[in-house]
Structures are given as structure tokens and as C-alpha cells.
Amino acid sequence: AVAWEAGKPLSMEEVEVAPPQAMEVRDKILYTALCHTDVYFWEANGQTLVFPRILGHEAGGIVESDGEGVTELVPGDHVLPVFTGECKECAHCMSEESNLCDLLRINVDRGVMIDDGQSRFTIDGKPIFHFLGTSTFSEYTVIHVGCVAKIDPEAPLDKVCLLSC
Numbered sequence: 115a116v117a118w119e120a121g122k123p124l125s126m127e128e129v130e131v132a133p134p135q136a137m138e139v140r141d142k143i144l145y146t147a148l149c150h151t152d153v154y155f156w157e158a159n160g161q162t163l164v165f166p167r168i169l170g171h172e173a174g175g176i177v178e179s180d181g182e183g184v185t186e187l188v189p190g191d192h193v194l195p196v197f198t199g200e201c202k203e204c205a206h207c208m209s210e211e212s213n214l215c216d217l218l219r220i221n222v223d224r225g226v227m228i229d230d231g232q233s234r235f236t237i238d239g240k241p242i243f244h245f246l247g248t249s250t251f252s253e254y255t256v257i258h259v260g261c262v263a264k265i266d267p268e269a270p271l272d273k274v275c276l277l278s279c
Contacts, residue, residue, distance in 0.1 A: 115251040116242055118166045120158035124251070129168070129242060131254040132234040134181035138227065138256050140234075141193060145275040146173040146250040155222060155245065164225040167243035168235055170250030171197045172279040174271035177262075184259045192267045194278035197246035199261030218260045222246060228258055248278075 115124040134140045152169045155161070177191045187193065199218030206212045217228065225243030226233050234256035235242035235249070249255045265274060 115168065115170075116166050116237070117156050117169055120163065120165060121156065124156075124169075127237055129252060130236045131252065131256060132236070134179055134184075134234075134256050135227065135229055136182040137184060137229065137259050138181040138234075139177050139184055139187055139193075139259055139262055140179045140254055140256050141175040141195065141262065142178045142254055143170075143173050143175040143250050143252060145175070145272045146170050147276055147279075148172070149279050151279075152245075152251075161222075163223065164243045167225060167245050168249040168252045168255070169245045170252070171195065171246045171248045172276060173248070173250035174265075174275035174278065175250075178254060181259075187259060187262060187264055192265050192269065192271060194263045194265055194274065195248040195250055195255070195257050196261050196263055196278055197248055199247070199258060201260050215260070218247070218258060220246065227256065250278075 116127045149172045200207045200215050201217040204216040233241040
């Protein structure tokens with residue numbers, strides 16, 4: 115579901131999703147939910163946001179493929195995307211006082227992947243921007259590995275997807 119412009123109806127599109135790059139995973143989204151945060155940023159009231167983009171941040175799925183350097187997740191793992199990730203290396207991630215990662219903290223304006231500044235979504239070669247590093251309104255999405263939480267495969271994805279918010 116692509117948001118081409120602020121406040122305009124979402125459009126169901128055929129989107130090409132590139133393979134994951136270093137420290138990224140491509141997830142197959144099995145369940146997603148609509149949070150008011152998605153609506154707020156879709157409406158873009160009083161904000162200047164990048165469009166077109168794929169919204170969504172509340173979901174559950176499985177890892178489809180790993181990028182170079184990913185060791186903690188393998189294809190088939192059940193996961194929840196999270197928009198405030200942890201690199202596990204910065205001062206905040208190493209601190210017992212904070213988890214507001216310097217690299218992966220929430221950023222509603224970024225719209226691209228951290229490593230190379232490019233989108234993993236395209237339509238006819240035109241980039242479609244990411245949202246909150248998760249973009250779960252897509253059958254497949256690419257997410258930095260630090261923004262993916264592995265969960266017990268017995269947990270019902272249709273219910274626990276709400277926890278990723």
C-alpha cells in the first residue's frame with residue numbers, strides 16, 4: 115500500500131523489493147495492523163514528509179533472507195519489526211540507563227536505509243521511501259537487523275504483531 119501524497123488514499127501497487135544489504139534482513143510480512151501513528155504521518159498535518167512511501171510499523175512476519183554480516187537471524191525466524199532499534203555498540207545501547215540508540219532511534223524523516231542512503235523499494239525504477247525503518251504495509255520489507263526482534267515461533271503472529279508498536 116503506497117502513500118503517493120499526504121492524505122490521499124493509499125494505492126495497492128506492485129513494488130519491487132531489493133535484496134537486503136549488509137546488516138539488513140528482508141522479511142515477509144504475514145500480519146500487519148494500523149496504528150494511529152501511521153494515520154498521523156499519512157495525513158502529514160503540519161509536517162513536511164517524504165512521499166511516496168510505504169507506511170506501517172506494527173507487524174509480524176518471518177525472515178526471508180539475510181544481508182552480509184547478519185548472524186543472529188536466519189531465514190524462517192519469526193520476527194517483529196521495531197522502529198526504535200538497537201545497534202548494540204553505541205554508548206546508549208551499552209548503557210544501563212538508556213536504549214535510545216544513536217544509529218537506530220526513531221526517525222520519521224529518513225525514508226532510506228542507513229547504510230547507503232538508498233530505498234529498497236521501487237516501482238518502475240522510481241524509489242518509494244521507507245517509513246520508520248519498517249514499512250510493514252508491504253508483503254516484503256527490508257529492515258536493519260537492529261530493528262528486528264526474534265520471537266518464539268509458537269507465538270501467534272496475528273496477535274503478537276501488535277507488540278511491535
